Amino acid sequence: MLFTREALDRIASGAADLAFRSWRRPAVRPGTRLRTAVGLIEVTAVEPVAPDAVTARDARRAGYPDRAALLADQRAGDDRRLYRVTLRPAGADPRTALREDTALGPEALAEIVAVLDGIDARSTRGPWTRTVLGLLHDHPATRAADLAARADRDTLPFKADVRRLKEHGLTESLDTGYRLSPRGERVWRHLRERDGDGGPRA
Template sequence: MLLRRPTLDGIAAGEITCAFRRWERPRVRPGTRLRTAVGVLAVTAVDEVEPDALTTDDAAAAGQTLDDLRTMLARGSGPVWRVALHLDGPDPRIALRSADVRPEERTELDARLARFDRDHPWTAETLALIADNPGVRAPDLAARVGRETAPFKRDVRKLKELGLTESLEVGYRLSARGQSYLRG
């Protein structure tokens, strides 16, 4: 579920408590946790609603005017879903990426990266590429190693999950943890 930065900021401030979407069927369910730029969001409810029954209070809870909400919903087809959500805490990857790799973690990280490399070795090359080229666009990095952009970005997200890389406004860089890992 994609949310724009102003919406994320409103959720973090407690001013926005829901989002509305047109989906054939819900794409999230209560209990879903979404990692975002402002932290982890928790989905607490997903309810089908009638678009004509939406009120100004509903729109305000989504950080919109009623006219803007109806205009947005008019662009799609299918049922309208109200997704109730709130900020549930910081992104755990933030703390992870700022920590050095402890010796007992190195073995586990080595094993995870080896599993990633099983069919096609890419982790060492990608970590080195990002270390040498911070802030370079993903398509440019992917082209340097002869890869398609989408699979390259998926792989970088795997490294990000381990706290080894972090996204910049443009491109990536190694986190402190990633630098620690490469230093060995």
């Protein structure tokens, strides 16, 4: 599920606890935890609902001024069904604390390098983790499309690469582009010290 930042802020503050989506099939289920810019959001219920059963109170709980605005915002299609999704804040994204953790001794650094080496070893296109880390180090807050071009990658696969490194607390998203997290900077310095230049990058 995708949310605007305004919608996320309402959910995080408790001002909204519902979302409505027109889906061919549910994209989430109860218990799903969504990692967002405001932390974790948990899905507690997913229920099909007839459009005429949506109430004015439902609309307000989903952040809309009225039910007409809510229904007008849904995707149309005979193969789609409207779902009512109940949400609640579920704490901080664990990656947030991880990316701030720079207290990395030799063993921790070796473990992270081993993870990066494993990702590269399993890649069907060859090693890429150092290239992406280097690009984000050298070109923070740069459009993803421009970074992807420097790496000779299409934009969407490049974004997936950055997200994969984000899972390990090494990168963070900005309004435009990305940057290395404090943890990522520490790992990058270690790679530079160990390998001389941290590996190839554009």
